[in-house]
Amino acid sequence: MAENPDDVLHVEGGKPLNGTIKVRGAKNFVSKAMVAALLAPGKSVLKNVPEIRDVHVVSDLLRLHGVDVDVDGANGIVTIDASRVQLADVADVDTLSGSSRIPILFSGPLVHRLGEAFIPALGGCAIGGRPIDFHLETLRKLGATVDKEHKDGIHITAPNGLHGAKIHLPYPSVGATEQTLLAAVLAEGKTELSGAATEPEIMDLVCVLQKMGAIISVDVDRTFRIEGVKELQGYTHTSLTDRIEAASWASAALATHGDIFVKGATQPEMITFLNVFRKVGGKFEVTDKGIRFWHPGGDLKPVAIETDVHPGFMTDWQQPLVVALTQANGLSIVHETVYENRFGFTKPLVEMGATIQLYRECLGSLPCRFRQRNYKHSAVIFGPTPLTGRDIDVPDLRGGFSHLIAALAASGPSDVHGISLIDRGYADFRGKLEALGADFD
Known part of the structure; x- marks a missing residue:
């Protein structure tokens, strides 16, 4: 070719x-804040958004799930309305498989909104092992059932809903910390996450979730404590x-x-x-x-x-x-x-x-x-x-x-x-x- x-x-x-x-805004934060908008049946506005391909990949993934996304690249504003979330067609989701590692973070929000999620094969840069084992183990501890047998990806369900749990990360993985935050904020009960990553982009995600109605405290020993709430609302936020x-x-x-x-x-x-x-x-x-x-x-x-x-x-x-x-x-x-x-x-x-x-x-x-x-x-x-x-x-x-x-x-x-x-x-x-x-x- x-x-x-x-x-x-x-x-x-x-x-x-x-x-x-x-x-403009941080690549490693903006895409996660866009996923967070899935948690609330309403409108969210994210500002200082860079014109990068990751933003368009996440926008397309959200649209496949029935979410309205408007990207104003010139002014760096993304408006997301997640009032009508639906399951995406597996074939459609697969078209984006390999484009990004973001889809795994859809798991918690989709399970909360729809009771299930499908995650395609994941892409990203070839710089070393970035296994999703931490992600899947976190979801299991919160009460999710993870089916890895699907030939094109992973099917995740939560027949009894997600519930709080004690989770320890053997390495302060950024992705697994984000996964836990996004899944635990609407889980029933309290979640304690120790050994967490505390990067500035994660703390900005905590700020977004708090604006949405989440209750999250952070200790100096890399421990997050999340008290699950019944519902969240949309946010307006300017990215770091x-x-x-x-x-x-x-x-x-x-x-x-x-x-x-x-x-x-x-x-x-x-x-x-x-x-x-x-x-x-x-x-x-x-x-x-x-x-x-x-x-x-x-x-x-x-x-x-x-x-x-x-x-x-x-x-x-x-x-x-x-x-x-x-x-x-x-x-x-x-x-x-x-x-x-x-x-x-x-x-x-x-x-x-x-x-x-x-x-x-x-x-x-x-x-x-x-x-x-x-x-x-x-x-x-x-x-x-x-x-x-x-x-x-x-x-x-x-x-x-x-x-x-x-x-x-x-x-x-x-x-x-x-x-x-x-x-x-x-x-x-x-x-x-x-x-x-x-x-x-």
Whole structure:
């Protein structure tokens, strides 16, 4: 099959990115807030929504279930009316299988509204194991019956309704935490969720659910306590800014010796990233309207970082930053503790001239699930090394944007293939590149 020419970006690198861009709501929150609207037979309004493919996938899934969805992309407003929810046709749901991992989160809301749910095969980026076992075990503990025998997906029912339960997550999984919150808010009785993830996007989801009428308390030991209520109502909410996209552009400024003002970026969710950005030698200025990131000249400094769940250094931050670290003067070490295969994106960087070595050992102090499990989950980056443009195939969302940064920082031309993957999480990135003076077509 011939490649779609719109899926290839020709980049002439070696030019600093300078200018102002605006970042909207968080990809990792917006889609979950849209699913939450299913819980209430009424209208919900979500603001500061980015124009990304995930929003359209969730919109289509909601429409298949009888929900009215209006997406005003220009103004970043999504209006959802879930008054008339119905079971979707299995064949229709299957057409979206593999597009996203969001469908599993429909389980709790659909079981509450309809008594059953069908979940298709799931997609997402190939960055390591993201099993849905935690999700299914959570649903079972809340009283759901999970039938995995269906050849096209999973059928979930709750003959006696969902009820509160004690749930402990062996790892603070973001998805399983969201699953529990969405399923427990209307379950009969109280649910205690320990070992939960507490990312800012999850706390924003808690805010949405509280606006809808939920009763959720949060303890400092990663424990959520949810008191089930009889009914919920629609919400109006403005999404927090996407801290991953903001950090990606910050890394682009560093890698290209540029100066980028990211309108909408906020400090509280980015404190850990900002500390590392400063240690590397980058400069930033926080204002009421956003954060300015720039390369001040001189040598960048090597760092040792370990990814971790919030409030640690976010796994989605490390890939763009690794590109900048190829230009630091010395040896940097990155220990990835969240996804075991996240360093697959480094191979094209090496082919462009970077010196990056991968190791199976844990090169860090954090307890790591991947110790002695044969995954290359630690990277040593030696710099500075000049990068030279080449043909690149985008492997996944964050790795793809990192390759784009490398192409922009490299001398000479690069053809970046498969850039439609980047559309999943970076709204209008071509328009933003143009605003920053990038040379591409």
